[in-house]
Amino acid sequence: MEKGWNGLPYNTIADHYSNRFGEKVYKIPVSVVDDCPNRRGLKGMQTCVFCDVWGSAARSESLTMELKNQIETFHTHIAKKYKARSFLVYFQAYTNTFTKLTGLRHNFETALSYDFVKGFVVGTRPDCLSKGVLDLWQEYHQRSFVAVELGVQSFFDDQLEFMRRGHTAQASIDAIHKIADSTQADLGIHLIFGSPGETDEHIIRTAEIVNKLPITNVKLHNLHVLKNTPLEEMHARGEFTPIDRETYSHRVKLFLQHAAPHLAMHRLAAFASRWEELVAPKWTSDKMGTHQYIIDYLRAEKAYQSQFFQTDDVKTQTKILDIRNKSLATVMEH
Ligand code: SF4
Numbered sequence: 001m002e003k004g005w006n007g008l009p010y011n012t013i014a015d016h017y018s019n020r021f022g023e024k025v026y027k028i029p030v031s032v033v034d035d036c037p038n039r040r041g042l043k044g045m046q047t048c049v050f051c052d053v054w055g056s057a058a059r060s061e062s063l064t065m066e067l068k069n070q071i072e073t074f075h076t077h078i079a080k081k082y083k084a085r086s087f088l089v090y091f092q093a094y095t096n097t098f099t100k101l102t103g104l105r106h107n108f109e110t111a112l113s114y115d116f117v118k119g120f121v122v123g124t125r126p127d128c129l130s131k132g133v134l135d136l137w138q139e140y141h142q143r144s145f146v147a148v149e150l151g152v153q154s155f156f157d158d159q160l161e162f163m164r165r166g167h168t169a170q171a172s173i174d175a176i177h178k179i180a181d182s183t184q185a186d187l188g189i190h191l192i193f194g195s196p197g198e199t200d201e202h203i204i205r206t207a208e209i210v211n212k213l214p215i216t217n218v219k220l221h222n223l224h225v226l227k228n229t230p231l232e233e234m235h236a237r238g239e240f241t242p243i244d245r246e247t248y249s250h251r252v253k254l255f256l257q258h259a260a261p262h263l264a265m266h267r268l269a270a271f272a273s274r275w276e277e278l279v280a281p282k283w284t285s286d287k288m289g290t291h292q293y294i295i296d297y298l299r300a301e302k303a304y305q306s307q308f309f310q311t312d313d314v315k316t317q318t319k320i321l322d323i324r325n326k327s328l329a330t331v332m333e334h
Pocket residue numbers: 035036037038039046047048051052055056093094095125151
């Protein structure tokens with residue numbers, strides 16, 4: 001029997017990219033900026049509580065390497081390890097649009113100068129979207145694949161204030177519509193679960209908000225504590241307790257159950273790539289173990305994406321029914 005979403009109880013970003021490119025594509029994470037409005041302290045903003053000195057860079061050594069060197073080094077490594085042929089360059093660390101347009105254009109040209117690069121993905125914040133940036137993305141969309149990952153983190157202002165994000169939930173919603181109205185970039189958002197005071201209702205409401213947005217993908221993280229972050233100090237003072245794995249898995253389940261079927265999920269939990277810098281919770285350091293734990297939990301609960309998603313659109317209903325049947329077959333087989 002055909003399995004839903006390649007045997008997983010949710011729609012994966014790997015499938016999303018495979019459908020787009022006709023083959024599996026791999027991301028090359030690169031770092032080309034080392035700043036953001038929060039770190040700069042613009043308008044009284046402060047560093048986000050969870051952000052370490054590397055600004056979410058996957059590899060800290062990247063910050064000292066030329067872009068070409070980063071692409072070539074990591075391409076060789078990933079191509080050898082996975083027999084990979086196609087890649088997206090992922091401008092990941094810090095706020096990639098918090099820089100001059102000439103610099104952005106140069107970086108995009110460098111990325112696209114390699115035959116094996118099929119496009120690029122840009123990570124940024126809701127408050128760093130000038131008209132020039134949007135026009136540039138649309139220009140590059142005409143000749144390549146362009147994706148944007150927006151750090152939304154939460155749709156609740158009290159949680160955003162706790163994280164010291166320096167923008168509101170409405171600012172994120174406005175930014176998403178602005179990108180969708182001005183460009184044809186493939187748009188995704190990042191969310192963080194586990195802020196103080198978060199409840200199951202917050203998660204369900206988050207899925208309901210996300211379902212109505214013009215985005216195609218979501219990356220989920222648990223709020224974890226890294227060394228040399230404001231959150232480490234709060235944790236040491238007993239002012240912050242990280243979400244435990246069981247509660248987090250339950251929240252992921254709720255989000256998936258209420259999420260629309262077209263939304264592709266990147267990963268289901270945060271992963272501390274520099275595990276020696278992880279303070280808590282320890283379960284975040286075990287990338288594969290955590291992933292498998294959540295998958296096993298979803299299967300044990302017979303839960304799957306869109307299980308409780310409602311729509312009046314007949315075409316979407318038919319699609320969901322098909323997905324539900326395949327997903328149910330998947331969960332029943334395990
Ligand atoms: S998470 Fe992003 S916006 Fe926040 S301080 Fe770090 S680099 Fe800046």
